[in-house]
Amino acid sequence: MFEAQLARAESLLHSKRPGQRADALTALRAAAKIKVTSGLRAAAIAALAETDMRVNKSGPPRPRGNSAFAFAPDLETTVTERQPGVLEWWTGQEGPMRTRLDASAAGRVISQPTFSPDGRFLLTRHADNSVHLWLVSDGREIAVLAANAPAEPALAFDCAWRPDSQEFAISRAGGGLTFHSADDGHETRRWENALAPELVRLSRDGAMIAVALGRKIAVLNAATLVVQSNTELEDEARIIDWHPDSKKLAVGCRDGRIRVLDAAHCALQQEFIGHRNSILSFGYFPHGELAISFGKDTATRLWDTRTGDTLVILSGLGGTGVVEFSPDGTRAGLSGIDLCGVIVEVTRPAAVRERAATRPRDTGSLIGALDFNRDGSLLAIATWGGIEVIDFASARVLASFPEPEDKREESSAIFAPDGSALYTGNAAHGLRRHRARDGGGFEAGELLDAEPDWLVADIAPDGAELVLVNREKGEVKFAGPDGKTLRTFAKHPNAMFAALSPDRKWLATQGSGRGESSKLGARVWSLGDESLAREFATGPLEFVSFSPDGRWLGAAGVKGFELVRAGDWTPPHPGLPAEVANSNGAIVSFAADGELAAVTVNEKVYVVDPSTGAEKFQLASPSGNSSTARVRLSPDGLRLAVMWDDASFDLWDLAELRDELAALGIEH
Incomplete structure (x- = not known):
């Protein structure tokens, strides 16, 4: 029995299976009741040094199979489209409902809703290609704005907030970006460009803006809107996220690779390789030491950003777009494909x-x-x-x-x-x-x-x-x-x-x-x-x-x-x-x-x-x-x-x- 439990634990170590750490420790605890050897101790230390990930909560099926769902930044509330153009703000993933956001006249929501970093405001894009600005707490529509019509609305992540939630940017019909005040939606400035970006993301410190136009990536100075670096990738960009240090950004691409670029020069620093198809979602954890992604291959991967190694793989769960995290960085919320979100919990080693x-x-x-x-x-x-x-x-x-x-x-x-x-x-x-x-x-x-x-x-x-x-x-x-x-x-x-x-x-x-x-x-x-x-x-x-x-x-x-x-x-x-x-x-x-x-x-x-x-x-x-x-x-x-x-x-x-x-x- 001792040898069987030890062998089970050793087979789980570095297996990349959800629960690898917890299940290995369970086997080692059982083995320790029989005897303690140096091999058992070494296996226990290796297990205690593992990072693990499990599903914490899966939401209910989405109404009508729609694509409009988003977590608020703290994972405590969510928005879900219940009827075409009508969203409900819920406590958690199942309710109760707090308020309703009704833009049914504009048609169904066609892109992932985008919360402001403080969770007070929400941007939604509708079938008529208008972008609506909401005050979430009372469901009040603040402004309706003209925006670019993306070729693939479900994969368009071109609405981006400043970290202080006072201003946001959206792709402009005719090219470039327009910036708007969160208070009333009025235009504050614009970035002129011949093409409209498909992806837009401000750095965590608000100093830079990353935009993607097909294979081309440009990093703008957020204050002057001057391009400070740019590059062309080997394949089209599908998602962008900034590292918490704001010195680098990750670009998930159609070929399944996640390319990490140095913001100052857009030089390739690192690649996360493992997905077999297009990247649909990516996010750095608040501490920057881990990242999570979901691909068209239906795999959710937890990454060690230091080495670029995959730590854990979850099959069949994930979602498109922005990943939100709990304030303590232990949970990540993915939008889910046909569910009202999936929350995964990550356990990191305490001893190392x-x-x-x-x-x-x-x-x-x-x-x-x-x-x-x-x-x-x-x-x-x-x-x-x-x-x-x-x-x-x-x-x-x-x-x-x-x-x-x-x-x-x-x-x-x-x-x-x-x-x-x-x-x-x-x-x-x-x-x-x-x-x-x-x-x-x-x-x-x-x-x-x-x-x-x-x-x-x-x-x-x-x-x-x-x-x-x-x-x-x-x-x-x-x-x-x-x-x-x-x-x-x-x-x-x-x-x-x-x-x-x-x-x-x-x-x-x-x-x-x-x-x-x-x-x-x-x-x-x-x-x-x-x-x-x-x-x-x-x-x-x-x-x-x-x-x-x-x-x-x-x-x-x-x-x-x-x-x-x-x-x-x-x-x-x-x-x-x-x-x-x-x-x-x-x-x-x-x-x-x-x-x-x-x-x-x-x-x-x-x-x-x-x-x-x-x-x-x-x-x-x-x-x-x-x-x-x-x-x-x-x-x-x-x-x-x-x-x-x-x-x-x-x-x-x-x-x-x-x-x-x-x-x-x-x-x-």
Whole structure:
């Protein structure tokens, strides 16, 4: 029975089936009642890291099979055409009715109704091609406007609102757009163009307008109505939505592809590929990390916008046009094909958050790639493209120090122990000190040493000494907090990694694998007389690190990994997990009290007890990133950051993970 439940759970992971997470956890909970193994624990962590989607509520069949239905922006109310040209505003998807909007004289509604962002106003297009502006709360018709007659009214999404709901744009008969006041519908301005756009959408910040004319996409400055970028796609556009950051927009096309364009230049940044036919609906979730689409192939897909991967597929449910979302971003409302809307609910993992690289085409650093401040609230992330400081809880960027794209070099970053500054090194630009600002930010920084190729590898507990490595010359040096060199160390040929023991008695070094260092392993030196205390049979090329409490040393190389007691340099335990001991290039990080160590094994991270070698957790990228991980534990051991070769990173809440595993009955 145990094997059957575990096999069922593993078959559900990454299956893209609705309920994949919930159903896998149910099977794992049953298996845990029989026994707990490391394989079960790893499967449970993988399931807890899954994103899931299920149908939350399907509305009743649409009256008369009409196409006029829309959710209000908060999903709490809807409008449905009950009779030709007559819409009813309902609570939820089934009523009761709140008010009636009667434009029967204009004929049936032929396009999806469009709510204003605040939900107060509604635009409807009727059979006579007039557009009606309504005050929804009392069903009052404010204005009737002349508009363009679209070739495919059911697929025309050419009525668009400004984010503040004070103005809207509609395609104009004869070409271009007219803009109107929401108060009385009077025309406020117009954009002249020979053709009338089939799709119109304002960016979330209201600064830009995207329009589509067949295959052509143009982005206008919303204030001046001047075209600032444009492009021609490989196939016709069917739906447009702006990313919440207003820096890019997604265009769903007739060929089933969703193309993501950079708004500044209309350059293709990304494609979501999976639908086999025309895209009928697309929307970014409010946080921008997920998106949902529906295609003519009758599949609803949930997308990871970071990777472009499909996470979940729902068959036979969806709808055309705009997607609305609940304020908390957990539910999405699709218009439905023959139903009064479909609401899907998305469950996102609480224990881990995946984040895209800050810059495209970036690479994660190896030396000084990640560092937490003392209380674990801030995380410094160093890449070849620059350095960011983020708030761990929200992943909000508090400070950013980018490098020009054509001059990228490896960077490193480390916090001063008291949090007063951030030290950064860049192989091209030298050593800088960035003093802390109120609110978690950091100043642009003062140059301490302009000599290139030095990267920050470690810092003394009192902040009085920085340890720097020169990866080109293979040298190590110590500098004061002002950047002035205190002493150099040249005993390890072609040194690339270095770590200082908290008591400053020992220096651990590791080579780059070039020259003489190819025959050496990680080494420990007495700083009193620079004598060699121990060499490990790890081979060269990887990380060394002391635990902040001074009890342990982790030493890695291409021939394996060792975790030993500081001082006698012997293992305190009978053995580490085999994958860890035999790792051919580990990176290690310790909690401040030395009770936890995180060790990378290629794309996996093992969290172990240094005193026993016992595995606590085995973590992997939820989205399957198989590149080399860099890892950092927060001082309190409750948070873990993992960065990948492409500079994307994962943020793990280990306290939340423990609680969720305990709820499943899995010991840890």
